[in-house]
Amino acid sequence: MIRPFHTVKLAIVLFTLLWWLCGGSSLANHIVGGELELVHVQGFRYNLNLIQYFDQAQSANPGPEPQLLAYIYRKSDNVFMRRDTLFLTDQATVPYTNIECSLDELKTLRAFYTREIELLPENFDDPNGYYVVWERCCRNAGIVNIVNSIGAGQTYYLEFPPVVKNGRPFINSSPSLFPPLSDYACVNQLYYTDFAGVDLDGDSLAYTLVTPLNSSALQALPIPQPAPHPEVIWSQGIDLANVIPGNPSLRITNRGFITVKPEKIGLYVFSVLCQEFRKGVKIGEVRRDFQMLVVDGCNPEPPPNLKVRVPGSLSFNSVIRDTLVFRAGDNKCFDIQVTDPVGDKNIKMRAVGVNFEGEVEGIFTLKEGYLATADDIFNLQVCLSKCPYVSEGPYLIDIIAADDACPLPQMDTVRLAVIMEPPPNQAPRYVNQTSKMINLTLDEGISYSLPLEGIDLDDETMVLDIVASDFDPEEWGMQVAIGKDEAGSIEAVFEWETGCGSFPFGVKNQFDFTLRLSDNDFCMDNSRDEIQVSLTVNLPVNNPPELSTTLGSYDLQIPVGTNFSFPVTATDADGDVIDLIAVPVNFSFEDYLINFSPVSGPGEVSSTFSWNLGCDLIDTEVQDYFELNFVAADNDFCLQTETAVISLKINVFQETNESPVITVAGVENDRVTINSLEFIELEVTSTDPDNDFLSIDLLDGVPLPPSETFEFNRVEGQGQAKGFLRWAPECFLFDEAREVSYKVSFLSWDTRCPNPKFDTLSIFIDLIDRESPGEFLPANIFTPNGDGINDTYSIPDLPVDNCDDQFQFFKVMTREGTNVYMTRQRDFVWNGDKLPSGVYYYMVKYSQRSFNGVLSIER
Template identity: 40%
Template sequence: MGLRLGMKKFSLFICALMLFYGLEAFHIVGGEIEFITIEPGVYRINLIQYRDEAQQQNTDPDGSVTVYVYSNKDHRLVSTHLLPLSAVSDVFYTNPECSIEELKTSRVVYTSVVELEPARYADAEGYYIEWERCCRNVDIVNVENPRDTGMKYVVEIPPLWKNWKPFINSSPVLLKPLSDYACVNQLYYTNFTGTDPDGDSLVYRLVTPLNSSASDPAVPIPQPKPHIPVYWAEGYSLENTVPGNPPLRITSQGLLTVNPKTKGLYVFSVLVEEWRDQVKIGEVQRDFQMLVRDGCDPPDPPVVGIQIPGNDSFDPEVDVLTYALEDDKCFDFFVTNISVGEQITLRAVPVNFDEELDDLFSITQSFVNPGQDTLVVQVCAPGCPPIRDGPFIIDLIASDDACPLPQMDTARLTIVVEPPPNQFPDFTSLGSGYTINENEVLTLGFTATDADNDSLEMIMYVPGIEDPSELGLFVEVTRSENGLMEGTLTWDTNCQIYDFSSLKNFQLALLPEDFDICEVENPNVVWLNMGVILPPNTSPEVTLASDHVITARDGDVISFDVLATDLDQDTVNLSLQPLGFQGSGIGVSFAEASGVGSVNSLFQWEVDCSLLDLAEKRTYEFLFIAEDEDRCDEVNQDTVVFTVNLDIPENNRPEMREYADTVLKINVPFEMDISAFDFDAGDSVTIEFLNPSRLPRSESLFFERKTGLGEVTSTLYWTPECSLLDLGQESGFFEISFLAYDDACPVQKQYTMSITFEVRETQELFLGFEPPNVFTPNGDGHNDTYTLTNLTQPRQNLPPDNCDDAFQYISIHDRSGISVFRSEQRDFVWDGKNVPSGVYYYVIKYDQTQYKGFLQVLK
């Protein structure tokens, strides 16, 4: 009964464990991964989870998560990173008064700063970072079998090394997730957008959510591409993720909208593409859930209108509102269909221009007071129009405070405003450009005038240069008054002060700007082509005391001198750049060096294939770089590529002896030697259990992991326990697998072998028990004690316990029944010193079996 109860408890534990993992996974409703560059070689990885905090069986977030980095080139695993839990915060509603108990979300952040060698992440196709988890919320309606459907978060990143230097980029940072619920037959809208730390362009689109690689275990190891999408439930698809009129959609700018027709919990996924210079460089995918409720019954939206003084027939849908310079540009904007207690919010949105319109409304927010059925607000068009030579369009929007999202109405106005007059400044012609020798100074005088007598300033700009003074460019104003400015442009080309090494020719923009009332930018930019002629300088030269391409084997030592010379007798610097790998990590030795006119350094590499990933790479290229330090720090260099092709023979797998299936007895000790061999010269071979987690649950099972050169043997020890058999079961079969593997290059090989053991009960051993019936405790060292263990005759030893019959005690008494010895230990020892010679009687008691007999003591 004890064993059966134990097995039942074990089964209940497994079920509880599965339920625990299931519930824990159901709490995750969305999230994404972020990859942020702190500086070249130092990066931050964030994994963000959004969790359902409304569940009654909620669990705490995991203490940490592990993300996996794969290469897009060949989908190999590059690295893994542990991210500890960092922060937990609430996601707030747009309108806190609209909160409901069934929608509470928290934001959980896991983060770590990691150091990555950019040159190791140089694959042109980039990399992807993954995290997986099982399972999704059981209440999701648009995914087939959500209980057994996992989730996968992925961020695609560009290479960290491009064009011989670190490539700086951070993935998009997505802003807040859905904090509100949607309602049946009501338009839902939100900006599901983000920002890019590098200023890259972001494009949004809906995609199918991703499934995990496996639903068991609860936290699977993320697998490389191809990614596995979820299966849509019947009637759902990417085009019909949330059914409605319209169904769920997202614009390329990130505006998410839907007018749902059925309630439910829906999962969806948004892909955010990152573009730079019209090239896609990365993407991040965010999963999330949308709750759609029925019976929300919001109030009717407000209704807006416009009243133009003196023009009662004005229709904003067809008419253009036109103002002369001297006109009063204010009109009434009125809001009707409002209720007492509502809060009305007003805002203006530019349509065909980008400019803030904060001062358009006289007020931007108002409560509806008792007796008030119309809200009237004054709107004044700007006296300085955002578009000077044509109409500008604005949307005047009034919204209420309805739940879950404000209801709104919009009036679109097309306006033409006559701008205040302004003439742009005139500027003295300075020619098309200038080229001068290094260390010369160029000085040019200029005059700028303004017909409107506006005050003036001179703006100087060089594309790509934040401060033109870095190139020795300076503007000095010698005379400044309304309508007039005089001054000089000076260019100092001393390369000992200013760096022209990478910018010998450039464009200089000069712009005289007037301070007119509307601050209209002067379009009349004067462009000058500027050039500096640097002193002549020859490039250094690199020479190798070796062939440029060689073949090497494991154990070879590659050693040669590298020489760099410079005919100008400049200081020359000699360095080494491994191409696509880390030289120090494979044992390469080369010291960077500097010298005047010439310099040399020793390259040395003892090829050790244990340090190499030969399955990935068998050709290693080393770039030697010589660069001189001339007066103007101009980049002059010579490079030589040294190539090593490795010739490493293939590795043969080790072998193991095969063993027949074996029968074991309960509680009977068993030993077996297990051997493995490797016939490749110099290989070590290791032997161990193949999968310890799948071994029989037995405390006595032991097999030591051992390693030997060419051959190894380890002993399996096992005394099978009754717990291995179910109640009433007489035998059971157990397969135990062993693993042998070598340490050779280029690819470690292995061999597996399994033995089936039948574990049987030992009832038959009780039938042959014949305990000895005499012993001589006379101190002569022969047969001086009486025991029933470790005797040379197996039939004389106590039978081993079996699952139903275990040893309890031995009792010895004299003819009168008086006890002279008793023990409950199987390994008892009686020395007989407390009794005289004679005949005594024993009882050996097991749970079910009993042995009686006599014992003669001779002294």
Template identity: 40%
Template sequence: MIVRKFWVMLCGVLLALSPRANHIVGGEIEFITIEPGRYRINLIQYRDDAQDENDVIIDQYTVYLFANRHGANAEPVSTHLLTRVSYDEVPYTKPDCSIAQLKTGRVVWSAEVNLDPKAYADPEGYYIAWERCCRNEVIKNIVNPVRTGMKYVLEIPPLWKDGVPFINSSPELLKPLSDYACVGQLYYTSFTGSDRDGDSLVYRLATPLNSSAYDPLPIPQPKPHIPVEWAEGYSLRNVIPGAQPLSISTKGLLLVNPAEPGVYVFSVVVEEWRDDEKIGEVQRDFQMLAIDGCTPPEPPEVGVKIPGNETFNPEVDTLYYGVNEDKCFDFVITNIAQGETISLRAEGVNFDGDIEDVFSISQAYVGEGVDTLVVQFCAPGCPPVRDEPFIVDLIAGDDACPLPQLDTARLTIYVEPPSNVSPSFDPVGPRFVVNEDSLLEVALRATDVDADSIILSLVVEGEADPQARGFSLVTRTSVRGEITASLFWDTSCQAYDFTDQQQFRVGILAEDLDTCEVVSEPLWLDMEVVLPFNTEPEVSVSVSDSVVVRPGDQLTFDVNATDLDGDTLYLRCIADGFDQNSIGVTFDDASGVGEVVSPFSWAVSCKSLVLGKDDYTFLFVAEDQDRCEVVNADTLVFKVHVDVDENNSPEFVQVADTALEVNVPFEMDLTALDLDEDDSVGITFLNPARLPNSPTLSLEEVKGKGRVTSTFRWTPDCSLLDFGETSAFYDIVFLAYDDGCPIQKLDTMLVTFEVRETRERFNRFLPPNVFTPNGDGKNDEFRLVDLPRPEQNLPIDNCDDAFEYFAVHDRSGATVFESSSREFVWDGANVEAGVYYYVVKYTRTSYKGYLHVMR
């Protein structure tokens, strides 16, 4: 039987040698800004603690950081080694509902890393990735889960933006799934997170990501990411089928009512938004367990009873309350059973903020003979929404497992607030323009027709502390119904920073102490400080601003910056899209007063050029700084084209497909040539991780100029043949590579090796039958190895037939010589001349014959 085995099929061997990751049920990556230049990276992994087959936790993992701009050819910008720091159990929502087959642990690997923000300034941003093989084999909504890996990805914005460090931390995802879902029962959870920077978070389902290679810990590959393959009947719109397929709201509420039991994998992407711009996202991978046989009670049913209004229908009617009316009514809960604990809560629908103390109780125990609970609800005297109805959900839940079953009554309520007139200001402004180093005073007077007391406060748009920009507010007089004050603005640039902003929108807020504390509209003033005039610096170079060079050239010139005001100057060079130090450029940032000069030098070397890049743009930037530290800048764009000859690819001297015998050493020379005789050429395996699992397989690591020959060696063993096979084929791909510029070139060669059994050697075995131990130095010893004729040598052991012994007997049957070593040597010294009988014994095969001893 002949079986063909391609090297790509060796994934199965790797799997057998590597631990599976079916203990991993989910995870994500975090990136936290400690301060500009100092960051923390966390890898979070959720584990199935209900199993004990894979209980080993690796102490360290490496994550890889890529730039989005570099696309599919990206190399990692940096790598970071993380160390395990914690392991905690994820608690159930209701511990009494726990089951043996669901127990989740949370493991965190972490490291503090130092990154230069200016080196991570690409406006397209970056992403951090980690990969792992393989998923839980019982997952039912993806194809072949045991051969499907996982990939965690975190998208982060640049660390340097608009000339300053960009401060941002990724979302911190909160509670993962700790409960199971029940078939035919609504499962819900808040699958949300928080943001350390106050950014908005938006949630959506996504297809989970696969690893890029079938290895235990693959090195993450750049975009595009590889998605998993959904099993038949499943898709992103039908991740977990059921009466309510798996879904998540943009605010993070996860819902599902599964139709079938099983383990399902899904992913949630959390987008991070700031100022209407998406700045990052994190993808959380997770598994959900759905079980059958849950028998929860019927959920409670809720209703509302309005005194004096028996026909009230909360689905279509609005409750109206006047200022002085009683605003209480009954919240009625039915369909309850003895022994249940009913929980009660209220949630605002069209307004933010908690509704506290809306019920006289927050939960109630259903005692004997009780089939209805009646709880009083009172609407607030001061409505949370002005000039329109507010909507509130009254929710009752039971104590079913795994999660309470709920019913909701939604009420629309209009509450007439107490009458109040907001304070008003005497006319002022609304625009003020002030020269720098002046002190502006603006007199303010506010009155209230309701004779309420007034409090003034000061806000500046975009500023947490108005005093940091020189603004202050001083109250002069305050009586019921009237207040006077002075707004001061100190515009000294020596005391306050106006370098980034000279125009401000200033608000004066007059709050009257009315019953409902209604917030009044501020008095807005537009204020501008005029800074001293400052001329822009000028940058120049001593050569043309566009040049052509070749490898081996030395490009040298001076960069000059001047400022007519005699301000302090700062001169720097920015490489557009590459690292100038790595390609051999030397340029020192410089500073001076009125004028500054710094030399630029580039020893152009082909080996240090960026692969595939011929054009290099340098930005010479001069910035001045006047008395107010206002920065003006001038930028000179300097372009260099590098003219490089094309690099020729190395080429293999082709070799034919080859047959090898089991346990027989084999070697073969492989040669590669390169027309560029100065290029160094090497030969290696294309993918060493996918070679046949054979320890004797090797290839010499040799390099040569223009030509190289490496020796391939292999002694295939019986493990390469499955039971009963006599032959198997292996495809091995060799790679020839050079070090040429500007782009390294490659050539590949596939050689098919047939590994055969050695049975034919057994059939051809014909040992010598005469030897002459007479001391003449010719044929004095009898042996069966290293003989000149191949068929006279002992056959090499094959997969089921191994040498055991060699024996010689005389005519009477007595043994005159015996050895269990195939390298035996018999000198015949103990016997007379004559005919003897021999036996060559293998495990399965025996050879018998006669041997002449002649003296």
């Protein structure tokens, strides 16, 4: 056996030392890679697994966490669905391909986490599926093909389909992925490995290289985030076509076989995407990140020499140029001879199909041998199966001899091209169906059955299948009930229930498929008989729903500031359950505070659309056109959904706005005069030409008279507002002057948005403290005799009051000084109180002065 030179160990030690020096204990810079798995258990229960790979050589880093949290999101809108705690149940070191090539400095630990979870169909039925996410930081230090590897994490990602489709359980397990890399690669030497996994459901798998995903945060265990996820940044000169530079650079086939002939040493990270297909439709995917260490100093000795002697030839040859042709009864054995230029080699033999898939290892009766010296010869005979591996043309088989060199075996290959005649086989055939084409239309709800009878003249057992390309017959309830099943004879009935209560024929009602009768021939040569069937389900008539509103037009002009609402009604003549929704086209209801509640119900439903086009919401310079659709969809028994749509177009505009006008009654040229000790009441009115809602108030910032009796209260009104200024000025306002003036300002504004208008008006109130005359002569006689002439006495021209001298009272006295009448009212009217005729005395009393005189009463 050839062991690696000391330079290999030295290179690995240097890389390990660099990783350890750069690593941080909190972030654990030793993540090699990993992946997620979702494995069906029973019903809607699944095992959610996470496999994590650690660089075990970095002993300074902590080991795997005892548990972790995985998050599940819905793929269509990235909505969080649930999170689950997975527990560490197993740890094991990844084994080398050849244990003799192992090095203590290169160890990978596989940590396995798991948890059984239940995915209920009412929560996990979205047709776009879901995805599982877990994040971890950080990767190994010293990775050469990405930027800042010590600060880069990994996002573990798995997509899975809904657990139900068309109302039936959809059973699926994710791929169980390929074994991880356990070997190192060497500069300028071909590295190869089978990185393919298996699928428990028999789904097809396809592999591609993708850019590794980073974690969302530079912390050991970030909270797993929804998509999209950040990617790592490739180093200069690195991309998906050149992940590991070489000739060839890193490649992976669609079937998962990895090859690379690296040209530089280093630690390289790469990511493989495995996509899962069922009947040609992608249903899931899983990613795996891993690392490859490339070292120098690997100098394996020459590979073994492989030669083959085919039937009819006398010599062994390393190249077989002719195609081998075997008839059914021919001997299909040939001889193999393996030698080695050095010796001391363990030799393993295997066969690989080149242009077909399938197991071919079984053609060897002896697989292993040992060559002690260069003169030893390893001989064995190989016999091919009597059945060809492909139905038409030659099939290719590579015969491979591999030694036990490090880090990977050295190989020699001889390719054989073989054409083989299979044993004779007569195809089975239907005996009760003369037509090979059935085209029928079936009324919804009937039970359809088709008897089938087949025979096989070779007395082989048969299989009767329903084969379709664009649907799953089992999911749609199609089945073949087998009655008689014997060698050479089969009887069965194709059965199908077409009731809409079981299957959504409104979604699909036309089905093309094949009833295939095939025998269980030893060579499985696909001998068969087929009936082409086209069945159409005739669905009952479904009347579409009808939509109506109270609007007269669906192209509206609405002014800003309008409170806009109307009902929307949907009816269905069939009494089906109706879903009524409103769908904005070029805006969102939330941004404009629009209310419309979706409703659902049988026969007839209604909901109100309401929108207050407030000035704080609408800026017509940003957007003034709004389009939305009202949609009514019925839930027909057969899911033959019909819809009705009303498209509403709304143009929002700003109305012109006239300013209100303020007037004050009794004021000329904006001035009004008040005498001292008088009361004033002024009517203030604002009128709006547009009949908008108005307010009137005193204008802020203009000083008011320093008077407790000055009064004006804010007033409001639609189209017109009216208020009153009331004031009885106090004498202290005059100070030493006899005249003083005060400015009073009013503000009126409307509420028209978005451009309210206003008006202001200022008036001046002039206060005058008038002087009273020094003397005055009132009447000195009246005749209260009832003749209507001078029957009462009054003094209409009393001296005016002022702040210095104010009227107190008026009284009448006899000559003896007895008071016969007194009043404190300036506007008194006295009828004499039946006093006799005569001469009396009067007094007009002011606060500062008195006026006395004689008053005669004559009757």
